[in-house]
Amino acid sequence: MEEIKLRAENLNLYFGKKQILKNVSIAFPKNQVTALIGPSGCGKSTLLRSFNRMHDLSPDAKIEGKLFLENLDLYDKKNSVTDIRKRIGMVFQKPNPLPKSIFENLSYALNIHNYPKHSIPNLIEAALKESFLWDEVKDELKKPAVKLSGGQQQRLCIARTVVLRPEVILMDEPCSALDPLSTKKIEELIEKLKENFTIVIVTHNMQQAQRISNKVAFMYLGEIIEFDTCDTIFKNPKNELTQRYIGGHFG
Amino acid sequence: MNSRTREKIDSLLKLIFKGAGFLTITLLAGIFFLLFSNSILFFLDVSPLDFFTGSQWDPDTHFSIIPLLVSTFWVAIGSMLLAVPLGVLTAAYLSEMAPRSLQTVLKPIIEMLAAIPSVAIGFLGIVLVGPGLAQLFGIQNGLNALNGSVLLAVMALPTIVSISEDAINAVPKSHREASFALGANKWETLFKVTIPAAFPGLIAAVMLGLGRALGETMTVLMATGNSAAIPRGFLDSVRTITATIAIEMGEVPYQTTHYFALFAIAGLLFLITMVINLTGEFFANRLRKFDA
Ligand SMILES: Nc1ncnc2c1ncn2[C@@H]1O[C@H](COP(=O)(O)OP(=O)(O)O)[C@@H](O)[C@H]1O
Numbered sequence: 006m007e008e009i010k011l012r013a014e015n016l017n018l019y020f021g022k023k024q025i026l027k028n029v030s031i032a033f034p035k036n037q038v039t040a041l042i043g044p045s046g047c048g049k050s051t052l053l054r055s056f057n058r059m060h061d062l063s064p065d066a067k068i069e070g071k072l073f074l075e076n077l078d079l080y081d082k083k084n085s086v087t088d089i090r091k092r093i094g095m096v097f098q099k100p101n102p103l104p105k106s107i108f109e110n111l112s113y114a115l116n117i118h119n120y121p122k123h124s125i126p127n128l129i130e131a132a133l134k135e136s137f138l139w140d141e142v143k144d145e146l147k148k149p150a151v152k153l154s155g156g157q158q159q160r161l162c163i164a165r166t167v168v169l170r171p172e173v174i175l176m177d178e179p180c181s182a183l184d185p186l187s188t189k190k191i192e193e194l195i196e197k198l199k200e201n202f203t204i205v206i207v208t209h210n211m212q213q214a215q216r217i218s219n220k221v222a223f224m225y226l227g228e229i230i231e232f233d234t235c236d237t238i239f240k241n242p243k244n245e246l247t248q249r250y251i252g253g254h255f256g
Numbered sequence: 257m258n259s260r261t262r263e264k265i266d267s268l269l270k271l272i273f274k275g276a277g278f279l280t281i282t283l284l285a286g287i288f289f290l291l292f293s294n295s296i297l298f299f300l301d302v303s304p305l306d307f308f309t310g311s312q313w314d315p316d317t318h319f320s321i322i323p324l325l326v327s328t329f330w331v332a333i334g335s336m337l338l339a340v341p342l343g344v345l346t347a348a349y350l351s352e353m354a355p356r357s358l359q360t361v362l363k364p365i366i367e368m369l370a371a372i373p374s375v376a377i378g379f380l381g382i383v384l385v386g387p388g389l390a391q392l393f394g395i396q397n398g399l400n401a402l403n404g405s406v407l408l409a410v411m412a413l414p415t416i417v418s419i420s421e422d423a424i425n426a427v428p429k430s431h432r433e434a435s436f437a438l439g440a441n442k443w444e445t446l447f448k449v450t451i452p453a454a455f456p457g458l459i460a461a462v463m464l465g466l467g468r469a470l471g472e473t474m475t476v477l478m479a480t481g482n483s484a485a486i487p488r489g490f491l492d493s494v495r496t497i498t499a500t501i502a503i504e505m506g507e508v509p510y511q512t513t514h515y516f517a518l519f520a521i522a523g524l525l526f527l528i529t530m531v532i533n534l535t536g537e538f539f540a541n542r543l544r545k546f547d548a
Pocket residue numbers: 020025043044045046047048049050051052063
């Protein structure tokens with residue numbers, strides 16, 4: 006029996022009057038990669054961002070339903086949002102290194118959470134190694150992060166997330182701005198990261214979903230249409246909409 | 257209208273615009289020429305060494321810019337010390353924290369500060385701020401450098417707030433999201449990510465605010481006590497370059513050393529303000545590029 010790490014129960018989300026997520030219930034198993042697929046605008050990013058409470062920043066977002074990290078109620082007022090975001094990290098579609106050096110991009114994260122000063126260099130080295138970036142940057146940690154290539158920037162963003170040892174990593178189309186070679190590197194990285202982290206990834210790329218994910222959720226117009234193992238979704242989808250989407254008939 | 261007439265109108269308009277452009281440039285060049293030719297006449301009478309090293313401005317005998325320059329900077333720097341933190345924090349609050357309803361109320365109010373005539377601000381300095389400062393510090397005379405700084409700070413505030421706000425708004429949302437997603441709170445994000453990223457724009461804001469403070473005349477003339485000696489502190493009366501010109505220009509005999517001296521100090525002020533404004537523009541342009 007797989008262990009559930011992260012889940013949503015009857016989640017409805019509105020931007021103003023417009024309902025974006027409709028009664029979404031979904032559970033993500035621990036130490037697996039779950040892919041969210043579906044046509045543009047169906048609410049994949051919105052769903053992803055509700056887990057680390059990024060919608061707190063938009064005043065017109067309204068959320069109903071429950072979200073849990075294990076037993077932790079993510080929207081309970083008693084729970085600290087900064088702790089939640091430390092436990093549920095996020096990697097964005099466009100690499101977004103801070104306008105600081107490579108080293109500072111990671112030390113920033115650690116300093117915020119009051120890691121002891123002396124532990125920081127080692128943690129940073131470990132995270133960069135874990136993100137397959139160390140060999141490329143170890144001699145130029147002081148270089149501005151924006152000077153890195155797009156693929157390196159994205160791996161830096163992953164390292165910056167990993168360095169905090171979150172339990173879950175949310176990834177919103179992390180490869181959509183990258184070339185095929187960088188994409189391949191990130192996929193290999195994800196494959197390895199799932200040993201330690203639970204990963205939820207939004208992707209537009211069907212091949213990518215098949216290559217990296219254990220389970221796949223197909224979304225359409227704010228609803229989860231079908232959620233199953235990767236094999237079932239791609240070889241044997243039950244829902245007609247899923248079949249048509251997989252078959253490339255819309256999207 | 258046939259196309260022939262339209263072409264004629266077109267070329268006529270072109271001429272008008274060209275003329276307007278040239279007129280502006282000619283005026284600028286004229287002012288420049290006037291200031292600097294008269295300054296040269298001044299330096300034929302008084303050595304630049306005395307001008308820049310002396311310690312006395314006494315229109316009959318001594319023409320040293322130092323007391324006026326020190327006064328000017330004392331007041332201007334004081335105003336920046338007050339206005340910059342206040343302006344930047346207001347801008348940060350307006351663009352990052354304030355609810356939209358408060359934004360729409362506060363912004364026009366701050367911009368309205370810029371519309372208050374400087375003579376009115378000077379008046380407030382004489383009847384309100386000055387006496388208040390005198391009481392606060394237990395001194396006789398509230399018409400001093402600090403009074404000028406406070407008033408100029410109020411006047412520079414709209415410039416500083418609105419340019420700082422542009423700078424802060426130009427910081428990409430993705431930077432803030434990166435910070436929040438790592439578990440930073442609003443303050444950490446503001447002080448460690450947003451403000452550092454907006455720094456060039458904030459420098460522009462400070463420079464343009466400083467340019468405004470250096471050039472301001474009426475307020476400092478009314479509110480700083482007009483004593484042309486080198487001030488030793490914020491509570492001393494001062495007399496800025498601008499105030500000196502305004503006071504003495506009306507009475508100075510034509511074409512005397514004193515007359516030329518006023519042009520020389522105006523020319524120097526012009527140079528200083530120009531350098532500061534150009535620096536400000538330079539940083540403001542970098543901000544616009546960042547935006548695109
Ligand atoms: N901050 C927001 N305010 C209003 N509407 C939004 C906001 N973010 C997303 N939306 C809308 O929600 C819908 C789902 O968007 P999104 O979750 O980004 O889709 P996806 O990631 O699947 O392409 C879209 O129609 C989009 O326009």
